[in-house]
Amino acid sequence: xxxxxxxxxxxxxxxxxxxxxxxxxxxxxxxxxxxxxxxxxxxxxxxxxxxxxxxxxxxxxxxxxxxxxxxxxxxxxxxxxxxxxxxxxxxxxxxxxxxxxxxxxxxxxxxxxxxxxxxxxxxxxxxxxxxxxxxxxxxxxxxxxxxxxxxxxxxxxxxxxxxxxxxxxxxxxxxxxxxxxxxxxxxxxxxxxxxxxxxxxxxx
Numbered sequence: 001x002x003x004x005x006x007x008x009x010x011x012x013x014x015x016x017x018x019x020x021x022x023x024x025x026x027x028x029x030x031x032x033x034x035x036x037x038x039x040x041x042x043x044x045x046x047x048x049x050x051x052x053x054x055x056x057x058x059x060x061x062x063x064x065x066x067x068x069x070x071x072x073x074x075x076x077x078x079x080x081x082x083x084x085x086x087x088x089x090x091x092x093x094x095x096x097x098x099x100x101x102x103x104x105x106x107x108x109x110x111x112x113x114x115x116x117x118x119x120x121x122x123x124x125x126x127x128x129x130x131x132x133x134x135x136x137x138x139x140x141x142x143x144x145x146x147x148x149x150x151x152x153x154x155x156x157x158x159x160x161x162x163x164x165x166x167x168x169x170x171x172x173x174x175x176x177x178x179x180x181x182x183x184x185x186x187x188x189x190x191x192x193x194x195x196x197x198x199x200x201x202x203x204x
Contacts, residue, residue, distance in 0.1 A: 001042045006031065018042065027054040055090035062086070063094040064103075073109050074099060075136025110137040114145035122158040125150045127188020152196070159184060159197025 005017035013025045030053045036042065042050075062085040066072055072080070074095050081091035098104045110132055117123045117131055125146050132142045163170060167180040184194045 001047070003036060003038050003040050003042055005038055018047075023047075024051060026050060027057045030054040030057050052090070055086040056093060059086040059090040059094035060097065063098050067098060067103050071109050071112070072104060073106050073135040073137060074104050077104060106137055107141060110135070110141050110145055111148075113137075114142075114149050118149045118154055118158070122162050122187060124155055124158070124184075124188030124190070124193060126190070127186075130188070152193075155189060155193045156197045156200050158187075159189060159194060160201045162187070163198070163201050 001018040001023075003016065003018060004020050005015075007015045007017070008028070009015050009025055012028050014028050014031050015025050016023045016031070024047070030050065034050060034053075036050075059081050062081050063077055066077060066080060077098065078088070078091045078095045081094060082088045085091075086094075095104065113135065114128055114132060117128045123131070128150065129142055129146060132145065133139075137145075162184065163180055166183070167176055170177045170180045180198075181194060184197070189197070
């Protein structure tokens with residue numbers, strides 16, 4: 001195959017034309033490093049290596065960009081890179097490298113997220129467990145975090161705070177009480193937790 005043209009594209013890419021037909025888009029830096037240009041011959045192995053190198057570079061750049069804005073779990077990082085930038089193999093390799101560099105730490109990420117979900121968003125243990133699983137946090141760590149940040153006292157406190165902030169007067173309004181109950185269920189509280197939380201708020 002002959003490289004017949006190389007045209008710049010957005011986001012640091014170039015469009016490679018082979019034998020007069022558009023072939024693949026590559027990372028510009030990767031292509032420059034290859035030393036190739038229009039008129040050069042390219043076989044299947046060389047093309048595959050170029051694509052892999054381009055994917056790897058783009059995946060690492062995307063990982064650094066994402067982590068520069070906020071923390072991510074490893075699973076979340078891989079999924080975002082795969083969805084927007086590069087193949088899963090390159091995304092996995094980039095995430096592994098970020099982990100080696102200490103830029104992602106699922107244990108610290110999970111702890112911070114669990115604390116936020118319990119204490120700031122007022123979620124119950126079931127909702128927190130679901131959210132942590134979505135982020136790829138390991139089951140054993142999730143159980144530790146539920147024990148560390150959850151518990152009956154936290155549930156009662158959260159329910160009381162939600163009722164006071166969003167459902168004032170629920171004691172005298174049956175319709176509002178049902179709305180509050182449904183909202184607390186969506187927050188991840190069980191029937192028993194809601195009953196105890198409402199009882200405590202009523203007594204107060």
